[in-house]
Amino acid sequence: MSIKKYIRSRFFPHIWCPGCGHGTVLNGLLRALDGLGINKNSVVMVSGIGCSSRISGYVDFHTLHTLHGRALAFATGVKLSRPELKLIVPMGDGDALAIGGNHFIHAARRNIDITAIVMNNRVYGMTGGQYSPLSGEGTLSTTAPLGNIDQMFDVAALAQAAGASFVARTTSYHVKELSKVLMKAISHKGFSVVEVLSQCPTYFGRKNKQGDAVSMMEGYKSGTTPIGSKAKQENPDLIERGIFVERQSPEYCEEYAKIMDKAQKKKAKA
Amino acid sequence: MSSTVKFVQGNEACVEGALYAGLEFFAGYPITPSTEIAEHLAARLPRQGGKFIQMEDEIASMCAIIGASLTGCKVMTATSGPGFSLKQEALGYAVMAEIPCVVVSVMRGGPSTGLPTHVSQGDVNQARWGTHGDHAIICMTASNNQDVFATTVEAFNLAETYRTPVILLFDEVVGHMREKLEMPEPGAVPLVGRLRTSVKDGVNYHPYLPREDGRLPMSDFGGVHRYNVTGLFHDMWGFPTDNPTVVRELLRHLVDKIDNNAAQICKYKEFHLEDAECVLISYGSSARSALHLVEERRALGDKLGLLELQTLWPFPEAVVREKCSRAKHVVVVEMNMGQVMAQVKLAVDKPGRVYLVNRYDGVFITPNDIMNILRLIQGKGV
Numbered sequence: 153m154s155i156k157k158y159i160r161s162r163f164f165p166h167i168w169c170p171g172c173g174h175g176t177v178l179n180g181l182l183r184a185l186d187g188l189g190i191n192k193n194s195v196v197m198v199s200g201i202g203c204s205s206r207i208s209g210y211v212d213f214h215t216l217h218t219l220h221g222r223a224l225a226f227a228t229g230v231k232l233s234r235p236e237l238k239l240i241v242p243m244g245d246g247d248a249l250a251i252g253g254n255h256f257i258h259a260a261r262r263n264i265d266i267t268a269i270v271m272n273n274r275v276y277g278m279t280g281g282q283y284s285p286l287s288g289e290g291t292l293s294t295t296a297p298l299g300n301i302d303q304m305f306d307v308a309a310l311a312q313a314a315g316a317s318f319v320a321r322t323t324s325y326h327v328k329e330l331s332k333v334l335m336k337a338i339s340h341k342g343f344s345v346v347e348v349l350s351q352c353p354t355y356f357g358r359k360n361k362q363g364d365a366v367s368m369m370e371g372y373k374s375g376t377t378p379i380g381s382k383a384k385q386e387n388p389d390l391i392e393r394g395i396f397v398e399r400q401s402p403e404y405c406e407e408y409a410k411i412m413d414k415a416q417k418k419k420a421k422a
Numbered sequence: 423m424s425s426t427v428k429f430v431q432g433n434e435a436c437v438e439g440a441l442y443a444g445l446e447f448f449a450g451y452p453i454t455p456s457t458e459i460a461e462h463l464a465a466r467l468p469r470q471g472g473k474f475i476q477m478e479d480e481i482a483s484m485c486a487i488i489g490a491s492l493t494g495c496k497v498m499t500a501t502s503g504p505g506f507s508l509k510q511e512a513l514g515y516a517v518m519a520e521i522p523c524v525v526v527s528v529m530r531g532g533p534s535t536g537l538p539t540h541v542s543q544g545d546v547n548q549a550r551w552g553t554h555g556d557h558a559i560i561c562m563t564a565s566n567n568q569d570v571f572a573t574t575v576e577a578f579n580l581a582e583t584y585r586t587p588v589i590l591l592f593d594e595v596v597g598h599m600r601e602k603l604e605m606p607e608p609g610a611v612p613l614v615g616r617l618r619t620s621v622k623d624g625v626n627y628h629p630y631l632p633r634e635d636g637r638l639p640m641s642d643f644g645g646v647h648r649y650n651v652t653g654l655f656h657d658m659w660g661f662p663t664d665n666p667t668v669v670r671e672l673l674r675h676l677v678d679k680i681d682n683n684a685a686q687i688c689k690y691k692e693f694h695l696e697d698a699e700c701v702l703i704s705y706g707s708s709a710r711s712a713l714h715l716v717e718e719r720r721a722l723g724d725k726l727g728l729l730e731l732q733t734l735w736p737f738p739e740a741v742v743r744e745k746c747s748r749a750k751h752v753v754v755v756e757m758n759m760g761q762v763m764a765q766v767k768l769a770v771d772k773p774g775r776v777y778l779v780n781r782y783d784g785v786f787i788t789p790n791d792i793m794n795i796l797r798l799i800q801g802k803g804v
Contacts, residue, residue: 160650162659162661163661192648193644193645193646193648194644196643196644198489208650209650209652209661209662212648213648214492214643214644214648214649215648215649215650215651216489216492216643216650216651216652217650217651217652217653217654217662218485218488218515218652218653219485219511219512219515219653222481222482222485222512225477225478225481225482225483225485225486225489226485226486226488226489227489228449228475228477228482228485228486228489229447229449229485229486229487229488229489229490229491229497230489230490230492230493230643231489232447232473232475232486232490233446233447233473233489233490233493233495234493234643234644236644237493237643237644254478254479254482255478255482258477258478258482408468408473408475411468412468412469412471414468415465415468415469416468416469416471418469419469
């Protein structure tokens with residue numbers, strides 16, 4: 153399987169650090185799109201600002217590299233004006249859930265057919281390792297040199313509560329699962345959220361003494377478990393992987409199409 | 423030729439102008455005194471296959487119209503002072519990425535939430551400098567419903583011609599005042615459509631390679647050309663770069679495409695300027711008070727004239743200099759602390775003769791207000 157056809161090789165090398173998990177996520181994403189056989193002209197990738205958001209420049213789709221936190225708002229404009237297009241929005245955890253938190257919950261509430269990928273490395277990488285809303289209490293960062301006192305939240309739970317109709321979590325270690333989950337997310341009609349734990353050895357790993365990329369990925373292997381596993385019952389600290397929710401629910405663009413029909417019938421009557 | 427006559431608010435005249443110009447996508451967030459624009463479009467757009475969305479905030483609205491514009495739609499958002507502030511970052515994005523769009527601010531008093539239901543013309547400088555960095559911008563205004571309609575159509579035409587956001591600044595009195603609007607027949611006013619690339623499928627398309635005439639043909643997202651759009655400085659492929667030559671040339675292009683065409687872009691009206699000893703300069707609803715006074719005083723032999731500005735940015739320096747060259751006094755009438763006056767002083771040969779007649783208390787400026795100050799300026803006492 154060749155995924156090179158999706159790459160804009162002219163713009164390589166990429167800017168990611170050695171050991172960064174984002175390249176793995178990109179690989180998994182391209183395999184998912186390839187597996188689904190989606191035409192490149194029908195994919196629009198919209199990203200915000202940050203390491204993860206540079207993905208959009210490297211791939212041969214219609215790509216929109218926007219403002220910090222605003223990717224979903226731009227994507228909503230693209231999707232509503234051209235509902236037949238596939239919208240994929242890769243974001244970092246700070247991008248998606250700090251500055252972009254409002255857009256995140258409202259995109260989920262509308263259940264607009266966009267696939268949001270939250271590449272969670274628990275840190276602001278591009279600006280040099282500050283804590284993010286997903287860093288978690290007690291972690292160290294350049295803006296929490298004495299330990300972070302901010303509580304983190306659970307992206308998957310937040311997305312479900314806000315109305316996303318597909319919610320999943322996986323990691324950069326579980327590469328085959330990553331592609332499979334993304335295939336399902338992209339095929340799903342409605343707002344899909346896939347959280348991918350993606351290591352940042354340069355900032356998060358180094359500051360928090362988690363070793364190199366390999367040991368961080370080993371941490372994903374040992375620290376996660378499939379949803380509802382026996383291991384989870386025995387060890388509640390394990391992070392669950394898999395699909396948390398996958399349900400049919402009215403999709404925004406389809407609902408708007410009904411509004412247009414209604415308005416036009418009303419006009420014809422008049 | 424027949425035309426439809428309507429009795430509408432200024433905000434509705436803006437809606438009519440936008441629909442006439444071919445608006446297909448509107449995203450907005452309610453804020454006084456602009457809200458009627460969103461309300462009317464929520465009803466009107468779906469009837470003709472257009473899209474309306476009430477976003478979660480002003481920032482999202484601005485971002486959404488940029489996304490929609492890239493798919494080939496004519497797009498607009500509408501807001502007022504504080505909401506306009508929120509849009510500024512994305513407005514800069516539209517400048518940088520050269521996205522055609524129209525942004526309406528129906529002005530209210532500020533700073534901050536200020537005076538929500540009162541009149542002001544305080545967004546003139548925000549329109550020019552609200553976003554960061556050096557850049558050019560087009561900003562237009564109007565003083566009556568007929569002009570609101572025409573100016574809105576023109577804003578879409580300019581946005582498409584120059585691939586740029588165009589700002590419409592109306593004030594609360596213009597937005598809410600009800601008066602006659604004569605709707606031209608479809609086709610009576612020329613419209614500028616999206617300039618799309620003629621590059622065929624399979625041939626390299628460079629989204630940011632200007633043609634000889636400076637215009638950049640676009641390709642719709644979802645079409646056959648896949649390219650990158652970014653708010654970073656970018657090369658002709660739209661890929662981020664910090665190459666000093668590319669950066670310099672892009673910034674020059676962004677500024678020159680507007681500044682070099684200022685003469686075509688700038689619209690104004692003049693009343694009794696031929697022999698005016700005192701030139702009033704105004705715009706928006708305050709220009710109506712100024713015009714009332716000019717006509718009243720003309721009848722009494724006072725040599726007053728009015729230059730009504732319809733384009734605020736690029737500032738019509740050449741027009742202002744020429745029209746004021748023979749005047750003893752130049753009096754700027756506006757409802758702020760002198761935002762346009764500062765520009766007039768820069769434009770004219772004798773800035774010492776430029777005076778300001780203004781209000782900034784949320785109360786509409788009347789002909790009497792202007793007359794009282796004018797007598798002082800003309801040395802006639804109170």
